[in-house]
Amino acid sequence: MITANPWAPQRKRTWLSDRWGSLACKAVWDETSDVRTFLLAPVDGARIAHTPGQYMTFRIEDGDALAFERCYTIASSAARDGAIEVTIKRQQDGLGSSLMHDQLTVGKTIEAFGPSGQFCPVDDVEARYALIAAGSGVTPMLSILRTAADRGIELDAIFIHVARTVEDAIAVDELPILQRRIPKLVYSVLPSQGADKFRLTGDVLLRMVPDLADRTVLCCGPTSFMDMVWETSQSAGVALENYFQESFDFASGLEAEEVSEDAPLRRITFVKSGVSFDCPEGVNILRAAKDAGVAMPSSCSKGECGTCKTFKHSGEVNMQNEGGIRQREIDRGFILPCVSRPLTDIALDR
Numbered sequence: 001m002i003t004a005n006p007w008a009p010q011r012k013r014t015w016l017s018d019r020w021g022s023l024a025c026k027a028v029w030d031e032t033s034d035v036r037t038f039l040l041a042p043v044d045g046a047r048i049a050h051t052p053g054q055y056m057t058f059r060i061e062d063g064d065a066l067a068f069e070r071c072y073t074i075a076s077s078a079a080r081d082g083a084i085e086v087t088i089k090r091q092q093d094g095l096g097s098s099l100m101h102d103q104l105t106v107g108k109t110i111e112a113f114g115p116s117g118q119f120c121p122v123d124d125v126e127a128r129y130a131l132i133a134a135g136s137g138v139t140p141m142l143s144i145l146r147t148a149a150d151r152g153i154e155l156d157a158i159f160i161h162v163a164r165t166v167e168d169a170i171a172v173d174e175l176p177i178l179q180r181r182i183p184k185l186v187y188s189v190l191p192s193q194g195a196d197k198f199r200l201t202g203d204v205l206l207r208m209v210p211d212l213a214d215r216t217v218l219c220c221g222p223t224s225f226m227d228m229v230w231e232t233s234q235s236a237g238v239a240l241e242n243y244f245q246e247s248f249d250f251a252s253g254l255e256a257e258e259v260s261e262d263a264p265l266r267r268i269t270f271v272k273s274g275v276s277f278d279c280p281e282g283v284n285i286l287r288a289a290k291d292a293g294v295a296m297p298s299s300c301s302k303g304e305c306g307t308c309k310t311f312k313h314s315g316e317v318n319m320q321n322e323g324g325i326r327q328r329e330i331d332r333g334f335i336l337p338c339v340s341r342p343l344t345d346i347a348l349d350r
């Protein structure tokens with residue numbers, strides 16, 4: 001029997017980022033005591049084209065309960081597209097991360113959507129960067145650094161990672177190797193606890209990055225941390241267009257919406273499945289779909305992640321998005337139902 005040579009170069013089709021597909025878990029390893037990396041590859045052998053800083057949305061099965069969705073950043077290099085790595089910290093009281101840690105073992109599959117997001121260095125090769133992360137907010141930074149190393153990009157970057165302890169710092173052993181491959185990379189790992197603890201304040205940040213105003217800042221971490229970096233960047237004079245931050249605090253889910261009883265009802269129709277339901281004007285389409293028991297992919301419910309992106313065949317919506325959709329996609333007729341309130345009857349491509 002002749003079997004395919006796994007070492008041979010393969011021509012692969014591209015994974016489709018606008019629909020759900022299956023990823024197989026190929027390997028799992030521990031990064032720290034509570035952080036684990038999963039190597040995931042499309043079951044059909046497709047290649048996953050992505051840019052550093054993007055994330056995937058995963059559908060997590062919870063026994064007999066309904067599946068739910070969570071976003072995790074791709075931590076691996078965008079230059080390696082046969083599989084992705086996601087690095088997940090087990091959160092206390094975090095159902096999604098606990099189920100990923102406990103159930104996603106080698107050989108299992110998981111449904112995934114994306115890659116999504118635009119948290120990425122700009123195309124300007126002359127740009128200098130400050131990559132500032134706390135905790136597992138380091139994962140998009142790792143993808144940026146690993147991609148730069150794999151592609152031979154001379155990235156001029158100061159990378160600061162705040163972790164609980166040095167032992168809790170993800171990929172701390174890899175940084176000297178990345179620095180050898182990216183000569184202009186300067187990095188610091190700052191423990192926030194223990195005997196050597198070091199508090200990153202705005203003043204300290206400015207001492208560590210004296211030319212912050214001239215750099216493009218990418219920041220990822222808890223909200224209070226990002227607030228500090230944002231305020232420091234603003235006071236230092238970082239241009240608005242040179243400041244980017246990323247948050248995956250999507251746990252709050254879909255809020256109930258107040259709506260007046262006499263709000264006009266708009267009919268939402270899914271063209272492909274033939275499903276339709278009413279949505280009061282003033283309520284977003286995702287909320288109305290969930291209220292009607294109609295399944296729609298979603299994750300952040302805030303217009304940030306792009307998971308719910310859908311083509312609109314007809315009708316008008318009021319859409320207040322938070323970066324989860326590009327202008328050119330809006331121009332082509334796509335909307336984010338989680339932040340779109342109907343002004344007329346609507347037909348969607350579902």
Ligand code: FES
Nearest residue numbers: 299301306308338
């Ligand atoms: S669910 Fe994230 S943009 Fe709609």
